[in-house]
Amino acid sequence: MKKSKTVILVDSGCDVPQSLIQKYDMKVLRLRVSYENEHYMDSVALAHDVYKRFPEEIPHTSTPVMQDYYDIIEEIKEEGYENVIGVFISSKLSSTYNTARLIFEEHPELQSFILDSKNISIGSGLLAIWAAEQVSKQIPFEEICAKLSGKVSDSKVFFYMDTLEYLRKGGRIGGVASVAGSLLKIKPIISCNEEGSYYTVEKIRGAKAGKEKLLHHVEAFCGGRPALLALMNGGAQEEAAAIKPILKKIIKQGKIVAEDQITATLAINTGPGLVGIGILVDP
Structure with a gap:
């Protein structure tokens, strides 16, 4: 060829x-x-x-x-x-x-x-x-x-994060928000908005609820459309593996094309315990 x-x-x-x-x-x-x-x-x-x-x-x-x-x-x-x-x-x-x-x-x-x-x-x-x-x-x-x-508008990534601490250290959120979030066991889901800046999609108390909400937002973005999917993790391979069968079940027209650990530069700003799901609809 x-x-x-x-x-x-x-x-x-x-x-x-x-x-x-x-x-x-x-x-x-x-x-x-x-x-x-x-x-x-x-x-x-x-x-x-x-x-x-x-x-x-x-x-x-x-x-x-x-x-x-x-x-x-x-x-x-x-x-x-x-x-x-x-x-x-x-x-x-x-x-x-x-x-x-x-x-x-x-x-x-x-x-x-x-x-x-x-x-x-x-x-x-x-x-x-x-x-x-x-x-x-x-x-x-x-x-x-x-x-x-x-x-560009067909692509989205949602990150469930186990801690706010590294976002704070990276200057993404204030110290007060980080401390309060840690005390309340807040688990954020973050993404990028239409301008390409970070924003908080939702803040949830507890890891189990956070991962359920992560899947909810992915399903809502797909809206029943065909999609390429990626399942990424940040020091959380087991958590990502546990989510995979659920992801395949709820996104019936989805195809997982990538599974991997995130690279170091993103890991530095997000800390361990991250699970990310990327989506490209109507591929």
């Missing part, structure tokens, strides 16, 4: 599992994780180490440096690609989209389409997976790009 002229580029915050990166020959711009005297590239493997070092050590996250963008452009050209579809996490949460857009404008020899997914984690990743599947079907570049913009 002739190699496609189009490559899919994502940042690591899109949480596309490595198995799908390899399947579709995607390129990945990796965010960075820094401790006081240690610096790492974002990955699932690193996330496991991050959890082990909690709560005594909480590292900082940063975006790829400029050279990372230039290096991956050279790699794309050397491999013979002519078209690039870039899918990036929300511009409200990271500068990767805007940086990529500006840098690719400097390279007219590559036909590029850079998408602000207005989402995070696998909510962004499912858009990249959908685009990669279109490429594999030899759908023309221009047609994929035209449809992809319209798919």
